[in-house]
Amino acid sequence: MDIEHKNTAADVVVMGAGLAGLAAGLSALENGAGVMLIEKGRKPGGSTVRAAGTFAFAGTDMQRAAGIEDTPALLADELEVVAAGAGDPALRARYVSDQLDTYHWLLERGVVLERVQLSGGQAVPRAHAVATDRMIETLTRCFLSRGGLLSTATAVERLQPARDGAWNAILSDGRFIVAKGVVIASGGFSRSPTLLRTFAPKLLAAVPISGLENTGDGLRIGMSLGAGLADMAWIKGTFGLPVPDYPALPDDSPEGMALLLAIYRGAIVVNREGRRFTDESASYKRISEACLAQPGAVAFQIFDDTVMGTSVPVPVNNDFRGALQRGLVRRADTVEELARSVGLTETALKETINTYNAMAGSGEEDAFGRLSLGGGVGRLIPLERPPFYAIPTAVGVTGTFCGLTVDSSMQVLDVFGSPIKGIFAAGEVVGGFHGENYMSGTGLGKAAIFGRVAGHEAVLAGKRLEAEAIE
Ligand SMILES: Cc1cc2nc3c(=O)[nH]c(=O)nc-3n(C[C@H](O)[C@H](O)[C@H](O)COP(=O)(O)OP(=O)(O)OC[C@H]3O[C@@H](n4cnc5c(N)ncnc54)[C@H](O)[C@@H]3O)c2cc1C
Known part of the structure; x- marks a missing residue:
């Protein structure tokens, strides 16, 4: 899976090749960037390949064909009910506005959604079932065939400011990559007893079933840059x-x-x-x-x-x-x-x-x-x-579903709510979307939808840097 490369610079570096990282990487490629995707595990997949495999989408042609009446507005209302007064309405609005487009985006890239059914937290059947291993294979193939570079068995260990507003991604193999935009898509922290003890000690009695590398690396890196945290009080098994x-x-x-x-x-x-x-x-x-x-x-x-x-x-x-x-x-x-x-x-x-x-x-x-x-x-x-x-x-x-504060363009915000320029996040490492509870299918949904947004926005951030350099 590894690709030989000597690049030490990229337009966009993506940390983690689960669904969020693959969506971010592909989206950045499709918007004209050179992308390096760094994956800590031996192969892409993370928690995503372990998932039961349902996406929460509303108003799809699959639902219509099955005689299910559902609309984005109904999804928006239910997400609000499930969040129970917590969570950021702007993130829910972004999910709702981009979900149908992401549904088609996945299908166009060869992801197969097999059926629609009812699942937890949904008042109408809107869980679109997917075989997650095949989805990851399909998206990885797409990413590589479009010129993306993937390094497996390599972790991003730190992010440090570089010259002219860029960032250095310091890797576990001793390399570093200078990038104009970085997407943190490293999943949650259910495999970190230290972080669980800090944020959700009751869950030490439960069984971790997430991806093996879900050790909170992205959360720690974000925190080291001053990122704020959201939804930490609502972690559930x-x-x-x-x-x-x-x-x-x-x-x-x-x-x-x-x-x-x-x-x-x-x-x-x-x-x-x-x-x-x-x-x-x-x-x-x-x-x-x-x-x-x-x-x-x-x-x-x-x-x-x-x-x-x-x-x-x-x-x-x-x-x-x-x-x-x-x-x-x-x-x-x-x-x-x-x-x-x-x-x-x-x-x-x-x-x-x-x-x-x-x-x-x-x-x-x-x-x-x-x-x-x-x-x-x-x-x-x-x-x-x-x-x-x-x-x-x-x-x-299965996951921690809380983490770094972001705005609706997936730009990471610091503890005061100001953007940390050039740093974006997507997927499970993002806090503030789910609120108090979780609607089934929004873990994968959030990874794909917010991953695409983060990848695109990281490219735009790089272009802004270039424009500033010319001025
Ligand atoms: C058993 C189970 C069932 C689930 N069922 C569903 C479901 O049906 N529907 C649903 O919506 N959600 C479900 N979920 C939740 C869903 O799988 C996750 O929310 C989603 O897959 C998260 O995607 P992600 O890309 O953010 O994280 P992941 O898929 O975990 O990907 C993160 C990647 O980052 C890598 N990484 C970590 N640290 C580093 C580092 N330092 N450097 C580089 N790479 C790093 C990891 O190795 C991993 O590959 C389920 C989860 C589990 C475990």
Whole structure:
């Protein structure tokens, strides 16, 4: 993957080749810049290749073809509701204004979106499913074929001011690159116990499942330049991490271990006592907080064969059949047998399911406020058709979804709100977009949309520098 090159200067340097970095790099190339993309891992991908793979887009032709009514205005309203009064309205507005264009941009570059479905935090189905490994391969090929330079297994370690408003990117292999614009796209910090302890100590009890290099390098570099921070108070785990060897709990998640979310297809969630404890239609971020408060910080998604019948291969978090084959789902002919297989009290689980089934048939709100499968959509399904299934489930940390303050052109702002000229950021390292909660599909959405903006703006910043030099 490495390309031999001796360049020590580039118009734009991009730090990190996940989705945000690839979108930024491609966008900078397409706007006429020479681009060097520096990736710390052995290959591009980061957290992006581990993602279940849904984009939150609204008003697409795929939605129309599926008879789903959705508009950018509805997306804007829902993003505001999900943010719950936090987050920066200007960043949400930028997401909404650029999302349809980015949807087409991805398709035009060969990214395949396979279907649209409902997911967490969405009132209408707008999760556009993608196979993330293929998407990264496609975008990497595009980047290289258009003349972009990629260095893998190389980290950006520091950014230092150079002459005439440019920046020096100091690399782990001893090189440095002088660039007129820099895009920080290095992902989050869920693999850094030090940063987690500082910003979200509760999540030290959860399992990190993000890209292995998500150690907060970009956050630290931004902080070293005086960048402000946003949304740090709202970091949450994600409910849905299967526990294959339960009762043994994992302390890490191997690549390829996707989340499983049978809850939005009709499963209920019970704790080790066999009791429900949450509204399963809520965002999996909210459910994660409830799960961390349960005995052993573990829970069980329980469902029947009707729910199993909704299994699809993509996105992988709905591939319940595949998960069954891989030993992540337990199956039994009766509820009692299922309870025994995961160590739950038979009578408690049976009672819980009976109570739920009575409520699901009545159309009335239950004790936990559940009225729908997810986000207000989908009728509840009584769990009565054998065989029955259980997924022992823990809380994972997929990402940190907070970080450097930026304006709507992805220009990094310092702690006083002033621009740090020439430095841009995109993707998970950016703070201020999500606010208090997270709408499913906006992690990838934000990476692609803001990555494109950051790449283009870094080129424009370089042109401004050149113009100033001529004057
Ligand atoms: C299991 C899981 C499921 C998810 N599911 C979804 C989903 O379905 N929908 C959704 O919207 N979001 C989802 N997310 C979140 C989403 O994947 C991320 O928000 C998104 O991929 C972030 O993209 P990024 O490019 O900012 O970061 P990444 O993809 O993590 O890329 C950052 C890159 O920077 C590199 N890097 C780090 N430090 C340095 C350095 N010093 N120098 C150079 N390179 C560096 C890393 O190696 C990495 O390749 C999921 C995440 C996980 C883990």
